[in-house]
Amino acid sequence: MSASTAPAGTLYSHGGDEWIVVQLDEAMSLDVNLKAQVITRALADLDLPGVREICLSNASYMVRLDPDVVNPAALVEQLKEIEAQSTDFRSITxxxxxxxxxxxxxxxxxxxxxxxxxxxxxxxxxxxxxxxxxxxxxxxxxxxxxxxxxxxxxxxxxxxxxxxxxxxxxxxxxxxxxxxxxxxxxxxxxxxxxxxxxxxxxxxxxxxxxxxxxxxxxxxxxxxxxxxxxxxxxxxxxxxxxxxxxxxxxxxxxxxxxxxxxxxxxxxxxxxxxxxxxxxxxxxxxxxxxxxxxxxxxx
Amino acid sequence: MALRIQQPGLMTTVQDEGRSDGYRVGMPPAGAMDKFAYRIANGLVGNPDGLAVLEATYLGPQVEFTEDTVFAVTGADMPATLNGEPLDAWASHTARAGDVLAFGFLKSGARAYVAVAGGIDVKPVLGSRSTYTLCGMGGFEGRPLVAGDLLSVGSGVDGTPGRRMDRDLVPAVSGAVELRVVVGLASYRVEPDSLAAFFETDWSVTPDANRVGYRYRGGSVEWVPRTQPRGAGSDPANVVDIGYPVGSIQIPGGSEPIALLNDAVTGGGYATIGTIISADLSVVGQSKTGDVTRFVPVSLEGALAARRDAAVRLERARASFSS
Structure with missing residues (x-):
């Protein structure tokens, strides 16, 4: 059972076996949405096997995946790497x-x-x-x-x-x-x-x-x-x-x-x-x- | 070849595997609620995977075959008859032009499936023939069937009459339902004792239970007090609007949890505490109003193991009638 404390940073969560929900922040801001836009575009460019859909959300994003192709836990590790690579979200055009x-x-x-x-x-x-x-x-x-x-x-x-x-x-x-x-x-x-x-x-x-x-x-x-x-x-x-x-x-x-x-x-x-x-x-x-x-x- | 709907039943729609694309713009998958029964129905009549069938909820339709064909009935225990003669479910049969398929009262489960050789031939919408009931798209004119509808059936499949799935592989359906849930998402928003109690509660399926979602009654949860984050809205059940997985459980207002299903909304602003695993979505589809439901926490590994078990069960069932 999960702890009842708010996550300090990004929360990676499995939605059953076919979904990953990534909450980048609890609060909405222009910055966090820009971050979600940058990460989801980077993820789409990678065209990873087993990633069926990438859904941009306000302060989060969601991945629909095929667990027969990619292990959901392994995919979370890849998502964390993508997040770590992206830093500047304001100077994008x-x-x-x-x-x-x-x-x-x-x-x-x-x-x-x-x-x-x-x-x-x-x-x-x-x-x-x-x-x-x-x-x-x-x-x-x-x-x-x-x-x-x-x-x-x-x-x-x-x-x-x-x-x-x-x-x-x-x-x-x-x-x-x-x-x-x-x-x-x-x-x-x-x-x-x-x-x-x-x-x-x-x-x-x-x-x-x-x-x-x-x-x-x-x-x-x-x-x-x-x-x-x-x-x-x-x-x-x-x-x-x-x-x-x-x-x-x-x-x-x-x-x-x-x-x-x-x-x-x-x-x-x-x-x-x-x-x-x-x-x-x-x-x-x-x-x-x-x-x-x-x-x-x-x- | 066509199916003429003499009586539609309570809620009969055209369904297939559902849409695999479009969630990112708000299009849920739709598709058969009980994928096991759906896939077996197609297999029994000799259809390739993915063809469209009828999904009948609670009360079956009365259907006339306009030409000779092969059909099968699977899913809920809803005794089927052909021209008034009892008919085995989970088996394929020959129908002659003018024969009428009908159903008796539901004994257990919630949804029966009728597959016909060649599949129901409605025009695919966004890659699927499934009816998306919430917005009236896809399927037969985007709606449940009504008396007088004439549904085209595809050609090119001869059909395989006389197939019969091993009886021992018919899924057990009872009034006591257990749904395995990967806890997560905003579960940290619920007081730990309250979250534990959630999984010990006998929830009852309310009448508000359909392809969009199932609403349950029987308890409530306590939210962890907090200053609401920017953009979420002031109610403790609110979050900054987020994507909802199929099978996710939300609790607007703290009572009456809702499990979102095939035709559900794809995102919104209510906190969700976990997601029903893919292997158990068929179980939800065979539960009905009044059924007692327990949500059982399971790890990701447990969910993946259950998924493998479900795949093995499906293959074993298919092997029992196709050689």
Whole structure:
């Protein structure tokens, strides 16, 4: 039986015989996610026998392996070597893209869901948005929304159900928004709901269970199995690890207009290619974010 | 050749080995919940490995064969009949055009498998014909079968009627389930006494038990108090969102553990305390609401030994009917 003390550093853990979960840190930070991105890329480049899949997570990563090909304990030793070889995670340059993600906050669909599952919430007397605002010290929900759209989110993990992007906002740690997940997960969340759990924003691609606080609804899809929209021609999934999602508050007319374009098959995301060097952001966070937005929307 | 679904049963889906790729973008494997019964069903009818079958949960379907073929039924003890005549499970049989396969009430286990020579021929989605129930992808139109569905069957396999697996190799299924677990992940988050008690508790499978996951009731765990790390959220059951292995056990709120299974979410923000070993995932798939379940800690070496034992059992079972 494991000790009940928190791990001092990286925790290598066997998930049964077919998985290894590597927790690089208990806490989330941009640094730890950059570390996970560097290690998982190095691991992929090695193309080790028996490694079936490499799953990037926020402050961790996971390996799905074939124990008939590689001994899980031996693989952990290799993973430790890879970790020891990687040291500098800020001066990397991520070739990525910044994407405009319109969000209708306080929409009627997520509002109905929020109401339906009050019995699973910490504060049944508040909406999720009111709860998040109060918890993070905002006097109004509008101020809270402004903070959520103030800087883009780095996609630090993809999963839950196909294509859910976890977004870690590019603001200094003292400005990070943080909310708990529901006490007990909901059994329903509407398709394209925008939410927040822990320090992460997320979009629910399809109807399903979920535990994040729900704040709004996106008009545009992030998964499209039919692959008819221009952004989905090459892949049924839209988000990629390392993307920068810039959430933008919209009103109902724009929501309806985007929905119509999605329905007629003409919608395309506003996207700009970008070379992101984390060291720049660490040195000048607000200026770096401002120039990212300028690149996306023009001066 | 096709299967015409006259009655769908409670929850019947098309399944195969499942997806081997896509977990990194959130696509779980899906696939047969009881891989042993699934593989034997294919073997009995002479199918190559990996062809798709029907997985019927709790209550079997009523299925008409539109042409002569060979089929087999394995898995849960759910007495099968062909045109009303009792039929041996774990054996392959000839069916004539118009014959109807039906099932009686479930006696033990949870999931029965029906393999047909040539396999169920739905269009593969992302490398597999398996139905991913949580998001409605793959399989037959991404959903459980309904009356009136007509399922194409592949050609190119003649079928091997009259095969019969050795009775002694039929897995024992009872209402008392033991699942071996490699303890790890965030188990350090649980008070040691409480973690020990977790493995001494008689857990009961709740009605919330399906291909996505099984929820259990019967006890609770105490979390080690801590200042929550940045990004995790304030509830002690929360962690910074992390990947979930198939078979991993999480305990949202500290009560009602959930074992995540073939169609589960691939990651999230609840602390997980360990993972059911691959050799026992079939056992979960044959457990049902109300079954008493014990989680038993096992070492990695123990998990690997169990995996080898399972492979030997499968080979022995296959050898018992194919020469």
């Amino acid at each position: 991520l070739s990525t893209r910044i994407v405009d993600i319109p969000v209708l906050f306080e929409d009627e669909w997520t509002a109905a869901t929020v109401k339906r599952f009050r019995d699973r919430h910490q504060r049944p007397d508040l909406t999720d948005l009111e709860f998040g605002a109060e918890l993070n010290g905002f006097s109004t929900t509008d101020d809270f929304i402004d903070a959520m759209v103030s800087a883009p989110a780095l996609i630090s993990m993809i999963g839950f159900v196909p294509t859910v992007p976890w977004g870690y906002q590019l603001v200094p740690e003292d400005r990070q928004i943080e909310v708990p997940k529901y006490v007990r997960p909901r059994t329903f969340t509407p398709e394209r709901a925008f939410g927040w759990g822990g320090a992460f924003s997320a979009i629910y691609p399809v109807d399903g269970a979920g535990g994040y606080q729900l704040f709004g609804l996106c008009p545009a899809p992030i998964v499209q199995p039919a692959q008819t929209l221009p952004d989905f021609r090459d892949s049924y999934t839209f988000p990629r690890p390392g993307d920068l999602f810039n959430y933008r508050k919209i009103e109902r007319p724009e929501f309806d207009e985007v929905r119509a374009r999605v329905e007629e098959g003409t919608f395309a995301y506003r996207i700009e290619e970008l070379e992101f060097t984390p060291a720049d952001w660490f040195a000048r966070p607000d200026e770096t974010v401002a120039s990212m937005k300028e690149l996306l929307y023009g001066a």
